[in-house]
Amino acid sequence: MTIYAIEVFHLVHTCPANPEPHPVDTRRRIVHVTPGRDCLTPKTFDNGVTIRCGDYNAYDQQCANCRTIITITKVTTHDLGYQGPAHLAPVPAEESA
């Protein structure tokens, strides 16, 4: 099977619509690919072209070598803080007293 190792990077912020930090952008990066071995049940057409079962079968019907596994190796969250019009910014607790 082919194993993809992925890093996930979340950008979060707060804004007038939602004072709780929430994701605005999520980026994923492939950090490593472990290639699978040859297909166990390839299909050969009359014209001699052979394709992997992973190219035409649904995931649960693919052979063990064609299946893809995704593992998340690292999740990073970066908080951008408040983004929005200044007059709508949440007032910090110590200043509201």
Ligand SMILES: [Zn+2]
């Ligand atoms: Zn927002």
Ligand SMILES: [Zn+2]
């Ligand atoms: Zn296969």
